[in-house]
Each structure stands twice: as structure tokens, then as C-alpha cells.
Amino acid sequence: MTADAVTTPGGLLLPLAVLVPFLGMIAGLVLGGRNAQRVAMVTIVAGVAIALGIAQSMLQSGDTLVYVLGGFAPPLGIALRADGLSVVMMVAVAVVIGGIGVYARGDFGTPDGVREARAPLMYWLLLLAVWGSLNLVFTSGDLFTLYVALELLTFAGVPLVCLDGKGETLRSALRYLLFALAGSIFYLLGAVLVYGEWGTLDVALLAQRVQPGPVTWAAAALMTTGLLAKTALFPLHLWLPPAHAGAPPAASAVLSALVVKGSFFIVVRLWFDAMPALPGFAAAQLLAGLGAAAIIVGNVVALRQERLKLLIAYSTLAQIGYLFIMFPLAFDAGTGAFVRGEALAGGMLQAISHATAKAAMFLAAGLIYATLGHDRIADLAGAARRVPLSVLAFALGGVALTGALPSGAYVAKKLLLGAADASGQWWWALVLQAGGLFTTGYVLLVLSHALRASADAPAPRVRVRRSQEAAALALAACSLLLGFADVVLPGDLVKSPLDPGELATLVVTVAAGAAIALALGRRLPALPAGAALAAIGSPIRRATVAVGLLVERLDFALRHWHVAGLSLVVLTLLFAAAMSGAR
Amino acid sequence: MIEVFHLVPALLIGALAVYTTVARDTFAATVGFIAYGLMLTVAWVQLHGVDVALTESAIGGGLTGLLLVRASAKLRATEAAARAERPRASTRLAAAILAAAVSAGLAIAVLALPDPAPTLAPEVLANMGPTGVGNPITAVLMAFRATDTLLEAIVLLLALVGVWSLAPDRVWGGRPGPRYNADPDGILAFIARVLPPIGIIVGIYIFWVGADDPGGKFQGATIVAAMWLLVLMAGLTDAPPISRRLLRAGLVAGPVAFIAIGFAGVATAGAFLAYPDGWSKPLILVVEFALMPSLALTLGLIMAGAPERAEAASPREAAP
Numbered sequence: 039m040t041a042d043a044v045t046t047p048g049g050l051l052l053p054l055a056v057l058v059p060f061l062g063m064i065a066g067l068v069l070g071g072r073n074a075q076r077v078a079m080v081t082i083v084a085g086v087a088i089a090l091g092i093a094q095s096m097l098q099s100g101d102t103l104v105y106v107l108g109g110f111a112p113p114l115g116i117a118l119r120a121d122g123l124s125v126v127m128m129v130a131v132a133v134v135i136g137g138i139g140v141y142a143r144g145d146f147g148t149p150d151g152v153r154e155a156r157a158p159l160m161y162w163l164l165l166l167a168v169w170g171s172l173n174l175v176f177t178s179g180d181l182f183t184l185y186v187a188l189e190l191l192t193f194a195g196v197p198l199v200c201l202d203g204k205g206e207t208l209r210s211a212l213r214y215l216l217f218a219l220a221g222s223i224f225y226l227l228g229a230v231l232v233y234g235e236w237g238t239l240d241v242a243l244l245a246q247r248v249q250p251g252p253v254t255w256a257a258a259a260l261m262t263t264g265l266l267a268k269t270a271l272f273p274l275h276l277w278l279p280p281a282h283a284g285a286p287p288a289a290s291a292v293l294s295a296l297v298v299k300g301s302f303f304i305v306v307r308l309w310f311d312a313m314p315a316l317p318g319f320a321a322a323q324l325l326a327g328l329g330a331a332a333i334i335v336g337n338v339v340a341l342r343q344e345r346l347k348l349l350i351a352y353s354t355l356a357q358i359g360y361l362f363i364m365f366p367l368a369f370d371a372g373t374g375a376f377v378r379g380e381a382l383a384g385g386m387l388q389a390i391s392h393a394t395a396k397a398a399m400f401l402a403a404g405l406i407y408a409t410l411g412h413d414r415i416a417d418l419a420g421a422a423r424r425v426p427l428s429v430l431a432f433a434l435g436g437v438a439l440t441g442a443l444p445s446g447a448y449v450a451k452k453l454l455l456g457a458a459d460a461s462g463q464w465w466w467a468l469v470l471q472a473g474g475l476f477t478t479g480y481v482l483l484v485l486s487h488a489l490r491a492s493a494d495a496p497a498p499r500v501r502v503r504r505s506q507e508a509a510a511l512a513l514a515a516c517s518l519l520l521g522f523a524d525v526v527l528p529g530d531l532v533k534s535p536l537d538p539g540e541l542a543t544l545v546v547t548v549a550a551g552a553a554i555a556l557a558l559g560r561r562l563p564a565l566p567a568g569a570a571l572a573a574i575g576s577p578i579r580r581a582t583v584a585v586g587l588l589v590e591r592l593d594f595a596l597r598h599w600h601v602a603g604l605s606l607v608v609l610t611l612l613f614a615a616a617m618s619g620a621r
Numbered sequence: 622m623i624e625v626f627h628l629v630p631a632l633l634i635g636a637l638a639v640y641t642t643v644a645r646d647t648f649a650a651t652v653g654f655i656a657y658g659l660m661l662t663v664a665w666v667q668l669h670g671v672d673v674a675l676t677e678s679a680i681g682g683g684l685t686g687l688l689l690v691r692a693s694a695k696l697r698a699t700e701a702a703a704r705a706e707r708p709r710a711s712t713r714l715a716a717a718i719l720a721a722a723v724s725a726g727l728a729i730a731v732l733a734l735p736d737p738a739p740t741l742a743p744e745v746l747a748n749m750g751p752t753g754v755g756n757p758i759t760a761v762l763m764a765f766r767a768t769d770t771l772l773e774a775i776v777l778l779l780a781l782v783g784v785w786s787l788a789p790d791r792v793w794g795g796r797p798g799p800r801y802n803a804d805p806d807g808i809l810a811f812i813a814r815v816l817p818p819i820g821i822i823v824g825i826y827i828f829w830v831g832a833d834d835p836g837g838k839f840q841g842a843t844i845v846a847a848m849w850l851l852v853l854m855a856g857l858t859d860a861p862p863i864s865r866r867l868l869r870a871g872l873v874a875g876p877v878a879f880i881a882i883g884f885a886g887v888a889t890a891g892a893f894l895a896y897p898d899g900w901s902k903p904l905i906l907v908v909e910f911a912l913m914p915s916l917a918l919t920l921g922l923i924m925a926g927a928p929e930r931a932e933a934a935s936p937r938e939a940a941p
Contacts (some may be wrong), residue, residue, distance in 0.1 A: 109890065
């Protein structure tokens with residue numbers, strides 16, 4: 039039995055963080071109608087307070103919080119644990135849920151004269167369920183409890199996709215459900231093998247016991263691939279674009295900002311905590327290679343979208359890739375294990391920056407859609423005049439994602455680049471830089487349309503709910519100001535924005551981003567089929583359009599069921615081979 | 622002789638798995654799946670996993686089978702179109718090779734597992750005394766890993782919320798599924814009158830013995846839910862409208878009691894879901910008694926499906 043399986047002061051906050059959202063869901067279901075929203079608001083306040091309480095307890099003790107459930111210590115019983123990673127994720131999720139909750143009051147109010155309406159009731163129940171499931175993901179220290187958390191997260195996330203009740207979104211939801219369940223089964227199969235070999239499912243005990251061997255390689259490969267399917271890492275992303283783009287904005291924000299981070303977090307738990315010495319260098323290169331492919335394909339396809347929500351969904355695809363670049367950078371060649379350090383800090387900071395920025399961007403896109411009645415990027419002219427604060431929120435969120443000062447993504451990038459430099463893996467530094475340029479590209483592309491004056495008579499300013507615009511803006515501001523969190527990090531990472539080097543970087547980034555947007559961005563009139571390619575005068579433009587089309591076709595091919603299914607199996611085999619080859 | 626006895630179910634499970642996968646007809650595949658579930662039940666009994674066998678037959682084969690039969694009935698119309706969508710031979714060949722490689726890898730892994738397997742079973746037996754229950758599975762599910770059981774009950778509730786979310790807006794709050802009209806003098810109505818009293822007693826028995834012998838609330842609740850569905854499908858009664866507050870209270874009563882007793886444990890026994898000395902068994906029984914009806918109701922309603930009809934009282938109930 040490990041020394042740390044003893045309940046620490048403040049430990050009771052951990053089961054509360056998991057159960058209070060679920061109690062809110064239960065109360066909302068019984069009371070029904072408008073009460074569900076009221077209960078959700080009260081629960082959000084309580085949940086934020088609990089998350090802050092956990093952070094406070096952790097700062098006081100300076101150590102991992104532990105709660106032994108039922109008084110039975112692992113391996114017989116199960117324990118909840120909150121280390122630094124869990125706590126920052128819990129606080130970030132609480133903030134994002136709070137922002138989305140304020141926004142959703144505008145979209146998911148029960149209409150007058152109706153006792154209870156379907157979509158609002160479902161939304162509030164599912165929002166709380168997503169929150170409880172995520173807190174369980176962050177605090178659970180047991181591979182089976184984590185499986186239950188994955189089940190909860192899937193069942194809470196999938197219905198959010200088809201809240202509008204249209205056939206098309208129902209198809210997206212079913213696609214998501216089936217692929218996510220395949221991921222669950224892979225994970226569960228791996229967990230069963232782990233128990234069969236090591237006789238425990240407790241993460242802390244596994245860290246002491248796990249030795250390399252065929253069973254453990256198979257288990258780790260199955261669990262990793264299953265989790266990647268649920269995270270929608272390239273090429274297992276067939277479900278993400280239609281699901282995230284088709285859902286109502288307040289639901290897209292939850293799915294894109296939060297739900298995919300759950301399975302990502304379990305990959306981190308597995309690779310850094312449960313079996314740090316197992317996967318090895320080759321598997322980490324494979325994982326980050328998929329991330330790099332996600333960055334390139336996601337960004338290029340994002341640039342070629344006609345609709346704003348699909349652009350944001352493909353941007354999520356690329357950003358998910360970004361999260362996996364940290365794995366090889368955290369690999370310590372000396373010990374052959376993954377170590378917690380600057381790379382992991384950078385990766386998690388990137389996850390939080392993306393959560394806040396992406397929530398803001400989806401909410402802003404929702405307001406733009408509600409005002410203009412469409413979200414066609416080419417027809418966004420005049421948007422900045424009609425809904426200035428929403429366009430501002432989108433811009434701030436986008437700028438934060440590009441890694442401009444003083445955003446969280448800036449510090450994350452510095453940390454990751456530093457780790458790449460220290461470990462001599464310059465190729466990942468290239469990928470990180472390229473990712474930032476692409477992001478700048480599509481943010482500029484959208485803004486260049488949204489900031490243009492409309493050709494029609496100047497449309498009147500439309501009043502959208504102030505609280506909704508404020509929520510989107512606040513989330514974008516969070517992401518943009520996250521860089522100040524570096525006070526808790528070692529070193530002097532954030533430089534003055536007027537530093538000549540920083541200014542030069544900014545100018546180069548914007549110029550390169552504009553060039554990318556011009557080269558790869560979709561221009562109107564849209565090209566018909568390939569025949570028209572030859573009609574383009576400029577050979578450079580012809581080449582870039584051809585590249586764009588090619589990447590788009592690759593993405594389309596990979597999003598077929600049988601291709602994605604084969605990819606799932608191939609990746610499992612590749613991970614198992616890479617891990618066994620490390621010995 | 623014993624070898625043969627074990628070999629036959631193993632071969633049948635493999636054959637049924639292959640049949641279920643290659644069958645082109647949805648209904649045929651479903652039948653294959655149900656038979657596969659029954660053979661798995663036999664295998665679990667042979668492995669002395671009677672609790673797992675009961676769960677497999679009740680939920681894996683039974684309820685899931687019923688769900689699939691009804692889904693395949695609804696898919697009749699699109700069956701031909703789905704069958705026309707056949708991946709290319711090269712894709713199928715690649716899938717076969719890759720699946721064989723994964724199976725081979727898994728076989729190597731399973732054969733490499735340590736023998737005897739590392740197990741927590743002795744530790745469970747050594748520590749289950751204070752819990753007062755005689756069935757080690759129940760000790761794990763209701764004491765050592767009670768939180769997982771609580772969360773699984775919430776998973777089920779969430780699944781029902783997901784099913785309900787598919788309802789058309791205009792019938793929100795209404796009754797799930799179609800109104801079944803069976804011949805009141807037919808065989809279905811006859812069985813629906815005769816079987817439930819027996820089935821309910823069997824369900825409650827399986828639930829009751831769960832504390833000390835194989836059985837438990839999930840399996841018992843499944844049997845009771847099946848009896849309710851039988852009465853429903855025979856047209857003898859109608860499903861309640863989902864807007865009824867009493868119905869919703871019934872759905873959450875079990876999980877709420879579980880959570881309440883869990884937090885009471887913080888005050889009385891020093892930890893969430895800990896039981897004070899000497900109170901283990903009575904509290905476990907209280908939780909199980911509260912959970913059983915909620916689980917039966919939740920499972921039954923998941924099977925009944927999303928609301929399809931507005932809340933109007935059914936003709937039979939409206940009659941004086």
C-alpha cells in the first residue's frame with residue numbers, strides 16, 4: 039500500500055467536485071422546466087467555489103490532495119487524487135463552464151407559456167453532466183473509474199450534438215457515438231489486460247509495478263489508441279467536424295473546448311503517471327507525428343472552409359494536434375521515461391488556452407450567425423458593424439490562439455520551444471512555429487471579411503443579449519491574459535511586448551499568416567471541379583490551390599467509416615510495435 | 622470428457638461471433654448476437670463466474686438483444702440500401718489481415734499473462750468480514766468500490782436522458798414508444814398476464830439473495846423491467862408520460878439515497894461511502910432496496926424509447 043493513499047486535509051472537496059454537478063443534474067431532472075436552469079446556475083456557483091477551494095487547499099499544503107473513498111485504500115478500494123495538473127484543469131473547466139452557462143441562458147431559456155421544453159431541459163442537464171464527468175476524469179486515480187468517467191463523458195457529450203433535433207445532426211451524433219464507443223472498448227480491453235498482469239488498477243501502484251512486456255505493450259497501445267479516437271486526433275477525426283460544427287453554439291463550445299480534453303487528459307495520466315517508462319522514444323515520436331499531421335491537415339482544411347463554424351471545428355482538429363507535440367519533448371533520454379517538466383507545463387497550458395479561446399470563438403460565431411442569419415465566411419462583410427463585440431471576441435480568441443503576447447498560448451509555445459531546444463528535437467520546433475502561422479492565417483482570413491464594410495445600405499446595429507457578448511469576450515480575455523500565469527512558472531518567459539525581438543516576431547508572424555491566408559484561403563467565386571484549375575492564371579496560385587484541394591481530398595478520404603476503422607487498428611499495431619521496439 | 626465440455630461452448634462462441642459479424646441481414650445478425658450472449662453465459666457458469674453469467678444473460682443477451690431486435694425491425698425499410706453499400710474487396714482484405722494481426726497480438730498477450738494471475742480476491746475475502754455481506758462480488762460493488770457502482774447508476778440515468786433527448790419537440794413530455802395493440806385474447810396477452818407475477822418474484826429473489834449469493838440489483842432490476850415491457854407490449858397498460866414528476870422522482874430515488882448515505886458516512890464513519898461499524902449490511906441493503914426500483918424503471922424506460930405521443934390519456938385509461 040502506498041504512503042499517499044491517505045486522505046489529506048481538504049480531500050472531501052474532491053468527491054464534492056464530482057458529485058455536486060451530478061446532484062444538480064438529478065435535481066434539474068426532477069424539478070424540470072425552468073427550474074433546471076435555475077438549478078444549473080446555483081450548481082455553477084457552487085462548483086466554481088469548490089474548484090477554487092481545491093486550488094486553495096492545494097496551495098496551502100503544496101502537495102497532492104487525496105481522498106480515500108469509503109475508507110478502503112487502493113488496491114482494494116479507490117482513491118481520488120488531485121495533483122497540480124488536475125487542479126489547474128478543474129479551475130479552467132469551472133471558468134469555461136461558468137462563461138458558457140451565462141451565454142446559454144440566452145439560447146436555452148424555456149419559452150414563455152411552455153411548462154417545459156425539450157432542448158433547454160436537456161442542455162442544462164447535459165452541461166452539468168459533462169462537468170461532473172470531467173472532474174471525475176481529473177481526480178480519478180483508478181483505470182476502471184476512469185473508464186466510468188469516459189462512459190459518462192460520452193453519454194453527456196453525444197446528445198449535445200443533436201439538440202436541434204434535425205436529421206443531419208442526428209447522423210453526426212450517431213457517428214460520434216459509434217466511434218467513441220469503439221474507443222471505449224479499446225480502452226477497457228487495455229485496462230483488463232493491465233489488471234490481469236499487475237493485479238491493480240490504481241495509477242500510483244501501477245507506476246511502481248509496471249514493467250515492459252508483451253501484455254503491457256498491448257494494453258498501453260489499446261488504451262492509447264482508444265483514447266485518441268475519443269480525442270479525435272488525426273487520422274481518427276471522422277466524427278469531429280460535423281459534430282462540432284452542427285451543434286448549437288453553446289453546445290459546440292462545450293464539446294470543442296472541454297469534452298475532447300477529457301480523453302486527452304487520460305492519455306497524459308497514462309503516459310506520465312501510470313507507466314512513464316513504458317512507451318519510449320519511438321511511440322512518442324509517432325504520437326507527435328500524428329499531432330503534426332493534424333496541425334497541417336486541420337489548418338489547411340480550415341482555411342478552405344466556406345462556413346465559419348466548420349472553420350472553427352477544423353481549427354479544433356489542428357489544436358488537438360498541438361497538444362500531442364509535448365510528448366516527445368517531455369521524454370528524458372537518460373532515464374527512458376516521461377518526466378513532468380516544462381514540456382508538460384506547456385502542453386497543459388496550451389490545453390487551457392485552447393479551452394478558453396475556442397469556447398469564446400464558438401460563442402462569438404453563434405452570435406454572428408444569430409445576427410446575420412448565416413455564417414458564410416465570404417458574406418461576413420458588415421458583421422463588425424452589426425455585432426462589434428462578437429467580432430472582437432472572435433478576434434481576441436483567435437489572436438490568443440496564435441500565441442501572441444501575452445496569451446497563454448504564447449507562454450505554452452515558449453515552454454515547448456525551450457523543451458524542443460533542450461532535447462535537440464528541432465523538427466518539433468518547426469511544427470510548433472508552422473502551427474502558429476497557420477492559425478494567424480485563418481484568423482486574418484475571417485477578420486478580413488468581417489471587418490469589410492457591407493456593400494448594402496448600412497445595416498442597423500443589432501442588439502444581441504449583452505450578457506452573451508460579455509461571456510464570449512470574457513472567455514477570450516481569459517485566454518489572452520493567461521500569459522500572466524507565468525508568475526508561477528520558473529524563468530522569465532514573458533518579455534515586454536515592445537521588446538524589438540518580440541515586435542519582429544509579431545510582424546513576421548502576421549506577414550506570413552497573411553501570405554498563407556492569401557495562398558491557401560478559399561476565394562470567391564469558388565472553384566468548380568479540377569477542370570477549372572488550369573484556368574487560374576498565376577502558376578503560384580494554381581500550385582497552392584492544388585495543394586489545398588489535395589489536402590481536402592485526403593481529409594475527405596480519411597473521414598470514411600472503413601478508412602477510419604482501419605486507421606484505428608493500424609495505429610494500435612503501430613503503437614504496440616513502437617513500444618516493444620523501444621526495448 | 623471435461624475438456625470436451627469446455628471446448629464445445631468455446632467453439633460455439635467463436636462460430637457465433639463470426640456468424641454475427643458476417644451475416645448480411647440485420648435481423649439474422651441480431652439473432653446470432655443473442656445466441657452468442659447465451660453461450661457466453663454458459664461459459665461464465667463453467668468458469669464459476671455465476672454473477673457475471675447472470676448479468677450477461679440478463680443485460681448482455683436479454684435486454685441488449687431486445688433492443689437490437691426492435692432496432693432491426695425499424696431498419697427494415699433501409700435494409701436493402703445498407704446492404705448495397707459494400708466496401709471494396711481490397712478494403713475487406715486489408716480489414717481481414719489487420720483484424721487477424723490484432724487477434725494474434727491479443728492471443729500472444731493473453732497467453733503471456735502470469736499464471737496464477739495476480740488477484741485481489743484473497744484481500745477481498747480477508748476484508749469483507751466487517752461489510753457483513755456473504756457474496757464477495759457484492760462486497761466489491763457495494764463497499765470497496767461502491768463509488769463506481771454509484772457512478773454506473775448515474776451513467777444509466779444519463780443514458781435515459783440521452784434517449785429522451787431524441788424526442789420530437791411537439792410530443793415532449795408525452796408517452797414513450799407506440800401504443801401497443803395486441804389481441805386481448807391472444808397468446809401475447811395471455812403470457813403477459815401469467816408470466817409477470819412469476820417473473821417479478823424471480824427478479825426480487827435474485828436481488829434479495831445478492832447479498833450472500835450470486836445475484837444482485839442490476840440483474841433483478843432487469844428481470845422486473847422485462848416483465849413491465851411484456852405487459853406494455855401486450856397492450857395491457859400504457860407507458861407513463863415522462864413529464865410526470867412522480868416518475869422522475871422514482872428514477873432518481875435510488876441514486877439520491879446512495880449519495881445521501883455516502884455523505885452520511887462522512888459524518889458517521891469518516892469517509893464518503895464508508896459505513897459505521899455494525900451498520901454495513903443494513904445500509905448496503907437500504908441502498909440496494911432504493912436502487913432496485915429506480916434501476917428497473919430506468920432500464921424499462923430506456924427500452925421503451927423516446928416519447929412518441931403527446932401526453933393525452935390513453936383511451937383505456939380514459940374509459941370510466
